[in-house]
């Protein structure tokens with residue numbers, strides 16, 4: 001009886017010791033998650049009707065990153081048809097709309113997650129300006145987008161030419177009305193990118 005008790009007590013002590021050792025050592029082990037490598041991430045997005053903002057918010061829930069919204073000096077019309085018409089005109093005439101000053105500086109970050117609605121097959125005007133006017137050389141850029149059925153269309157090709165010298169990672173494109181419920185998709189994407 002005594003033997004049995006002492007044996008099980010020893011094994012209990014052993015188990016407790018192993019658990020305590022694991023708890024003590026775990027934080028010291030090298031982690032693949034980039035946050036522990038001292039890298040800084042920034043989420044920058046433009047959203048006209050809220051879908052891309054919702055997606056950016058989900059990304060922020062999973063990732064320790066700063067976040068900022070790009071705003072044009074002149075807001076786009078609130079009516080859908082007027083907005084579509086202006087966006088088409090700007091795209092055809094290669095207009096880069098002026099932006100309000102950003103509160104954060106891209107040069108302070110290693111990884112920049114850039115989000116936009118798909119407008120006429122490419123990045124919305126304000127994000128085209130943001131991508132053109134900032135230097136992403138040597139940085140990792142992860143695109144994310146919402147769309148109305150077209151998917152990426154020319155967005156992936158266009159971001160490569162707007163951000164010369166950047167490492168463009170795998171992007172995430174979500175159907176606009178699914179954006180607010182794509183948390184699991186966002187998490188899988190961030191894991192594949194080894195950001196979490």
Ligand SMILES: Cc1cc2nc3c(=O)[nH]c(=O)nc-3n(C[C@H](O)[C@H](O)[C@H](O)COP(=O)(O)O)c2cc1C
Pocket residue numbers: 046047048049050051052053080083084085087088116117118119120121122146147148149150151175176177
């Ligand atoms: C001006 C404009 C142009 C659009 N062009 C496209 C397009 O070419 N392809 C597409 O799939 N969706 C297109 N859409 C739909 C948007 O990409 C989609 O609704 C998106 O989720 C909106 O994001 P937001 O709510 O963040 O503005 C367009 C919407 C607008 C307002």
